[in-house]
Amino acid sequence: MIQIRELSHHFKLGKKDQKVILPVLKDITMEVGKGEIVSVVGKSGSGKSTLLNLISGFIRPTEGDIWIDGVQVSELSEAKFADFRLKHIGFIFQSFQLIPSMTAYQNIELPLILKGEDEKKRQEKVIRLMEKVGLGDFKDHYPSELSGGQQQRVSIARALVLEPTLILADEPTGSLDSETEAEILEIIQKLNRELGITFLIITHDEEVAQTGHRTISIKDGRVMKGGAAI
Amino acid sequence: MKLKDKYRFIRQNIKKNKARTFMTILATAMGCAFLIVLASIGYGLQQSVVKETLEDQVVTEIQVHGKEVENGFEAMTVADIEKLEKVDHVKAVTRKIQLGQLPTYTIDGYKAETMAVSTHFPSEIASGLKLAEGRLPENPNEVVVGYHFSNTLYMETDEDIYDAETGEVKEEFQFKGEVKDQTITMTVQQDEEGKVTKEIPLKIVGVLEEPGREWMLNQDVYISQEVFHQIEAFTGTAGGEIVVDPENKVTGHLETFDQVNVYAESLESVQGIVDTLDEENYATYSIVSEMKQINTLFTIAKAGLILVGTIALIIASIGIYNTMTMAVTERAPDIGIMKAIGANPKTIKQIFLLESSYIGVIGAIIGTIVAYATSVVVNIGLPLILETAFDEEMPEGLQFSAIPWSLVLIAVTICLVITILSGMRPAKRATQIDVLKAMRREI
Numbered sequence: 183m184i185q186i187r188e189l190s191h192h193f194k195l196g197k198k199d200q201k202v203i204l205p206v207l208k209d210i211t212m213e214v215g216k217g218e219i220v221s222v223v224g225k226s227g228s229g230k231s232t233l234l235n236l237i238s239g240f241i242r243p244t245e246g247d248i249w250i251d252g253v254q255v256s257e258l259s260e261a262k263f264a265d266f267r268l269k270h271i272g273f274i275f276q277s278f279q280l281i282p283s284m285t286a287y288q289n290i291e292l293p294l295i296l297k298g299e300d301e302k303k304r305q306e307k308v309i310r311l312m313e314k315v316g317l318g319d320f321k322d323h324y325p326s327e328l329s330g331g332q333q334q335r336v337s338i339a340r341a342l343v344l345e346p347t348l349i350l351a352d353e354p355t356g357s358l359d360s361e362t363e364a365e366i367l368e369i370i371q372k373l374n375r376e377l378g379i380t381f382l383i384i385t386h387d388e389e390v391a392q393t394g395h396r397t398i399s400i401k402d403g404r405v406m407k408g409g410a411a412i
Numbered sequence: 413m414k415l416k417d418k419y420r421f422i423r424q425n426i427k428k429n430k431a432r433t434f435m436t437i438l439a440t441a442m443g444c445a446f447l448i449v450l451a452s453i454g455y456g457l458q459q460s461v462v463k464e465t466l467e468d469q470v471v472t473e474i475q476v477h478g479k480e481v482e483n484g485f486e487a488m489t490v491a492d493i494e495k496l497e498k499v500d501h502v503k504a505v506t507r508k509i510q511l512g513q514l515p516t517y518t519i520d521g522y523k524a525e526t527m528a529v530s531t532h533f534p535s536e537i538a539s540g541l542k543l544a545e546g547r548l549p550e551n552p553n554e555v556v557v558g559y560h561f562s563n564t565l566y567m568e569t570d571e572d573i574y575d576a577e578t579g580e581v582k583e584e585f586q587f588k589g590e591v592k593d594q595t596i597t598m599t600v601q602q603d604e605e606g607k608v609t610k611e612i613p614l615k616i617v618g619v620l621e622e623p624g625r626e627w628m629l630n631q632d633v634y635i636s637q638e639v640f641h642q643i644e645a646f647t648g649t650a651g652g653e654i655v656v657d658p659e660n661k662v663t664g665h666l667e668t669f670d671q672v673n674v675y676a677e678s679l680e681s682v683q684g685i686v687d688t689l690d691e692e693n694y695a696t697y698s699i700v701s702e703m704k705q706i707n708t709l710f711t712i713a714k715a716g717l718i719l720v721g722t723i724a725l726i727i728a729s730i731g732i733y734n735t736m737t738m739a740v741t742e743r744a745p746d747i748g749i750m751k752a753i754g755a756n757p758k759t760i761k762q763i764f765l766l767e768s769s770y771i772g773v774i775g776a777i778i779g780t781i782v783a784y785a786t787s788v789v790v791n792i793g794l795p796l797i798l799e800t801a802f803d804e805e806m807p808e809g810l811q812f813s814a815i816p817w818s819l820v821l822i823a824v825t826i827c828l829v830i831t832i833l834s835g836m837r838p839a840k841r842a843t844q845i846d847v848l849k850a851m852r853r854e855i
Contacts, residue, residue: 235848238752240847260757261756261757261758264751264754264755264756264757265754265756267752267753267754268754268755268756269754273753275851277851279749281746283428292750293753293754295413295414295417296413296755296756297413340753
C-alpha cells in the first residue's frame, strides 16, 4: 500500500541570508502492506508527524520517493495530490479538525460534496455511517455540542465516507480519556477487520501502538526497527 | 463539486457575516446605480434631441442646395434634376421656384399678401404631398393654396384691423368662408411704386394638408409654370422680379430652381443617395447625416459618463476586496481542513470567486432597480424643479433620463467584471493557504 524509498526531509529556519538547515528525516525506507494496521512510534521531535505530513502531501520531501497504491505521489502536483487524497486517503486528526460552523452531518458530508456526489446518495451514505459510529441521534449537533469522543467519531465517519483504502491517523486518541480511547481503537480494529482498510497510526502511546499488527520505531529521524512489511 | 453545492457554501458563509456582506452589496448597488443614472442622462437627452429633430422633418428628404464648382456654387438646373432622378432608390425630386416679388390676392373684399411658388406637381405627389381638400390644378389658371392661406386674408377697410394686444387681425375682419372653388385675383407689379400692375384671375381648386408640426405655417399659393412665365413676360425680368434698375435687369426665363428636394424610397437608402450626390459635388443636407453627427456626439458623451460611473464601481470594488480578504482570513482554518481532506485548489478559488460575483450580481440587480426608480423621479421631478427655478416651460416630451436594456447590460457587465477582478486576489490567496498552518490556527 505504501512504499517509501530513501526519504529525507529538512526544514530551513531563520531569515533569508541566515538560514539554518534542520534535518528531520534521514534516509527513511519503509513499507506498509495492504490491510495492515501499522503504528509509527517515537518520542516528541523524532519526526513521526513530519513523516505523516509527507505521506499526506501537506509538505514535499527534500529527497526520496513515496508510493501509495502504485502511484508515485511525491511527484504529483498540488491539485492532483488533492484529488488523490480525496479518492484514496482518509484522515483522523488528534484535534479532530471539524469545521465548527457545520453540523456533524455536514462535516461528514463534506468529502462527498467535494467529490460531486448527488444529494440523495450523500444522505444515504452519511446517515448509514452516523448510525455505524453511534452518532445517529447527533445529526444536527455542531462540534461544540459534542464530547471529544463523539467529535472523533464524526472525524472517523468523515474519513470513511468515501470508502478509502488507506486511513492516516495522527495521534487519534491523543485528546481522549482512556475509556473513549479504547472505544476508538476498537472501531479502528473493526474497520480494518471488516473492510480491509489499511491504517497508519502515528502515536507516542505504547498502548495505542500495540493495537496495530506492526510497529515502526523512529528515533532522531531514522527508522530504528520494523520498516519492512510483513 | 457541484455548482449548487458551491452556492450553498456561499450562502452559509454570507449568513455568518450578514452586516458586512450587506454593506458591501449596498456599496456595489450604489456604484452600479450611479453608473446607470449618470449614463441614462446621456441616453435620455439623445432620445429627446433625436425625437425633436425627427419630428421637424421628413426622414427620407435630402435637400440639395446646389452644385459645387471651382468658383463657388451653381444653382440647380433642369439638367441637374434629370440627373438626380436617375440616381438609384430616388422616389421623387421636387423643385420649386419662388416668384421674385410678393403679390397681393383679393377675394370678395378680402386681401392677402403672400408668396407665390411654381412647383412640379407630379413629383410633389410622388414625394407624398397630400391635399386636405379639392384636387390638383388641371389648367394654367388653377392653383392650390397652403393650409393656412385663408388665415392671411383680411377685410379691405379703413378701420384699424389689428388687435392692439395680440397684434393679430381682429376676428371680425378675418375671412370666414371656404377658399376652395373661389376665384382670387392675383396682382403683380412691374415697378417699385406699383404704377404698372397686372391682374391675373386664378381659381383655387385645392388646399394642401396641414403641416406636420403645430408651429409650421404654409400660406403659399402654388401657381402653374404658365402663369409664372406670364409674370416674367409682364415684368420683363427673370423670376418676375420688380424692376429696380432698368439698365441692369436680368431678362428672360429663370432656368434655375430655388428649392430642390430629393426623396429616397426608404430610410435605409438615404445615406447611399447622399454619398452618391456628395461624389457628384452636390451640396446636400439630410436628417440622416445630422442624426449621424448627433449620434456620434452623444456616443462620445455616453462613453464619458459610463467611464465616470465606472469610477464609482471601482471604489465599491475596494470594499469587495476588503470583504473577501477578511472572509479568506476568517475561514483559513476551514479552508485548511477542506484542502487536507482533498479539496482541489481550483474548487477553493471558484468558491471565493463565486462569492464575489454573487455580491456583484445582487449589487447590480439592486442598483438597476434603484436606477430605474431614480430615472422615473428625475423625469418627473427635474422639469418641475427647473420650471419653478427658472420660470421657463420645458419642451413637451423632454426626457432627461432613459435606461435602455443595452445600458443595463453594459452596467451589469462592468459591475460583474469589476467584482470578479476584485475577488481574484483574495481567491488566489485562499488557494495558497498552508494546510498545516491553517489546521494549527496559525493564520
